[in-house]
Amino acid sequence: MTPDQFPGQPSTTFDGTAFEAATFDGAAASDAVADAGSTRAQALVVLRKLVGRADADFHDGQFEAIEALVDGGRRALVVQRTGWGKSAVYFVSSLLLRARGAGPTLIVSPLLALMRDQVAAAERAGVRAMAINSANATEWDLVSRALAADEVDVLLVSPERLTNPSFRENQLPTLIRRTGLLVIDEAHCISDWGHDFRPDYRRIADLIAQLPPSVPVLATTATANSRVVADIEEQLGAGVFTIRGPLARKSLRLGVLRLADSRDRLGWLLTHLAELPGSGIIYTLTVSAAEDTARLLAEAGHEVKAYTGRTDTMERESLEEALKNNQVKALVATSALGMGFDKPDLGFVIHLGAPSSPVAYYQQVGRAGRGSANADVLLLPGSEDADIWQYFATASMPSAEKASTVLETLGQAGKPMSTPALEARVDLRRTPLELLLKVLAVDGAVRRVSGGWESTGVPWTYDSQRYERIAQARVDEQQSMIEYERMAGCRMEYLAAALDDSTAAPCGRCDSCAGRWFPTDIGTGAVAAASESLSHAGLPIDPRTLWPTGMDRLGVPVKGKIKAEEQVAPGRVLARLTDLGWGNALRSIFAAGAVDGPVDPAMVQAVVAVLRDWGQARWAGQGRPVAVVSMPSRTKPELVRSLAQAMCGIGQLPYLGELSLDFGGPSGQRGGNSAYRLAGVWDRIVVGPELASAVSSYGRGPVLLIDDLVDSRWTLTVAGRALRLAGVDQVLPLVLAQAG
Known part of the structure; x- marks a missing residue:
């Protein structure tokens, strides 16, 4: 809750304008x-x-x-x-x-x-x-x-x-x-x-x-x-x-516009952003969507900036002030811009993708119309919303196995352990580990002390019923959001009722009550610009330069900096799975149960465009690749091999072969921390005899290393190291998709 409007006329607010002269003694x-x-x-x-x-x-x-x-x-x-x-x-x-x-x-x-x-x-x-x-x-x-x-x-x-x-x-x-x-x-x-x-x-x-x-x-x-x-x-x-009290917001005019895909949603924004009243917020579900949308709108001449969890604290303050002072038309933001932002005359809130519950949606649309009689709120839902909801819902839930491991590790330590030290012994990334430690601290099982965390010795039991209730509540809330999108009744009444407001009643203003108040046309030029932006491909993959701490405890004999002669070069990935453009196609490829198959020709052409742009950047200073090697894959072997062969045919490069992988060891699945991710692939990715022979005879120059999905980058790091030790001058990773 931010400083709210005080009683009196609508202009009497704590926004520093009408109130500025009324200094309190x-x-x-x-x-x-x-x-x-x-x-x-x-x-x-x-x-x-x-x-x-x-x-x-x-x-x-x-x-x-x-x-x-x-x-x-x-x-x-x-x-x-x-x-x-x-x-x-x-x-x-x-x-x-x-x-x-x-x-x-x-x-x-x-x-x-x-x-x-x-x-x-x-x-x-x-x-x-x-x-x-x-x-x-x-x-x-x-x-x-x-x-x-x-x-x-x-x-x-x-x-x-x-x-x-x-x-x-x-x-x-x-x-x-x-x-x-x-x-x-x-x-x-x-x-x-x-x-x-x-x-x-x-x-x-x-x-x-x-x-x-x-x-x-x-x-x-x-x-x-x-x-x-x-x-x-x-x-x-x-x-x-x-x-x-009653929760309905009389100043808000709600609406939902269902469009075919991300191209049309961005096209609608390009066509109509300038017509929206005043300045406002465009919410997205992911950081990449916020950054991509802000880039597209800015390139079209709109005064917009991205605001996400990756935005520096000082820059956040500057962006907030720019929006308050109407120096930008909009901030394209994730939920990082929510509670705490107060602009009484915020004219509109647009959502590119729906939040996972009516309560979360109410919180975000509540940024608008706080000190003015009218503000416009429009939801542009996307087909990818449910996948994103599921990802975030499961990522934050603690598990009994992980909690037990943390408690056992702290109990055996006999002294406080820092979060990095604990991370090296527990297969959890930093953010979910810190969340789990806080949950355990609230339950009294651990406490934060000088030097890190320690066990209190208090018995702790995983409350499975509680977490099952939470998980089911999230599913129910997601379904409620889908109902909000598709309903024929009053939208404000539905939101108020979702918050158990007994006074909920038709608002008379939303698109269900008063008819569609927003335009639905999309300019031809806007569609073309959106299509071009969404087809834009290629993101850098920065190489790992440091080994995780505590690897000796996991039987991996490395520490400190990765030797320069064992590192891979900066690489390229077609797109993130969360991207608005190629992300949609990639999500379908990597969806649970998706059948393996050859890479789509259109995707091949997009990868070629990435290579072209990469080449113009002089291949990270390493020179043009002279051969191709592919990664082994548990789930997408045909996808990876077909992409590697396509790159060989188009670039007229020799295919040296595929690295070998011991499939009997740990899985190295997504979600673990760096130490465990590295341990899961260490000494399992090797240069087999046939590939070693091909490497020794290919000549000199960089090699393209083809893979399907990159997450922690440790698989690429270990594979690249193996190739470098086998005699490859330099390794240039080229990957279809990046997780997150």
Whole structure:
């Protein structure tokens, strides 16, 4: 939740425009509060000074929440739509409690962008606010001094900061003793039913348990159905005062446009982006889709930028400001731009591909129309959506086997282990390993200490029923999203009902209620431009240069840098599996159960185009390849061999043969970490006698190494090393698809 619109006229917001002149005087407010009499009168004084309007009044439920906190010292949950004024509740409550001698408010906030907006809004309101998070941890001394001098009204912390050993042991106890109000913003992150579930948020229950009983607690969210509400109430403890309001957004005009493929969706954007009101956000499901779409639109002359999880923190701030100041028409973003971004006059939200649930969709479309009467929201679903949903759903779920391995490893270590050290012994990549450790920490089985992680010795059992419920809930939510796309009824009513809003009713504005409000034509030139962009192929494959740490523990005798004479050269891949263009065709080739077969002629021509562009870049400085070698494949041998033979025929190059693979060893399947991925292929990819003979007689020069799918790059690294040791001058990897 970002600083929301306060009561009064629509222009009275915390966006730094209409509010800028209304600077809050904390001392004057304290005097006015002392003279105001009743809590309501006092709260109204603070509210009107905050918004700079003498006629401002509370929305339904706002004062009731303030009263529960300030007079009752209660634990309250506020579930209200974006724009209702949840931040008014905690800012007014904070200042009233401060005027009564309470300590500063502690706000747990999930995103850096959200913290930036909250601090800026507080400062404009005269509320003294500071933040401590991963981006400014070095400033804790400054924050600590300000707290000691009682110069902080509101302190924002990230949930991850609460688990930091130094912060937890040295600063948190003092904070807990002084806290006058605890606020849990975006509280749906507490719930494992929530679409933004954050394991660290579940630790807040421990934080609440440490607070004196007299300290009030407020949890706020705009996206919670009944299951999530029940989970949050359980985390808050007994006697929770819950306020739920209507969630329908009257300012939004919803619509769905189903088009044949990615080409038509991009063509529609090229044709109509300039006509959309104001500036807005174009959401995609993957990083590659965001980057590809932004590139296409920018090349067509539109002022757009990509915003993803790969975007640098400083650049994110710059992009957010550019959108707020209408310096760009749109940011093409993944879900990285969601909670925490506040632009009250955001004119539109477009989705290229549907989020996996109505709740997640409601969260993202809620960025628009927060301080304006109208905003347009259009969903352009894609045929690939379900595959992407499935990938992300399964990637984040912990398994009993992996959890047991982590606990056993930590138990045997007898001392704290860093995440990299643990990664070298457990077959999990860094991100899912960190997620699993957080889940285990919340359950009390491990704890983060100085030097890494250690076992607590507390018995732990995998809650299979819980994870089965979560998995089934995700399936149900995905089906609900498909129903939203295809339904004939009111779309806003459906979204509100999906959040268990009992007041859900037809909006009268969406394409189902009022008829299609958006154009459906696609310009011929736009289709051609989209087709050309989607047919664009070729991405670099950077070579591995370092061996993973801890390989000796897995029986692999390597460490440090990979010798230059054993490395492969930079390579090329046709496309990612998640790409909008060739990604669609490649996903069908590598789908579960897909039959092996020769490479499609059109795909061959695309690979030739990649080679042509690569050649113009002088083959990474290595010179033109003089021969071709192919990788062995468990599942796609005909695909790989046919591609290798096609490259030989077109390039008039000799085919030296295929590397040999011992199929009896570990599988090296996708999903493991680098150490285990390398161990899975080490000494299993070899240059057999026939290939060795061909290599010795082929002459000098680089060799193309053909493969079907690259993920961790360790298979290519080991294969290339074997060829280099057999006498090949240089190895140039050429691959059809890249995972992720």
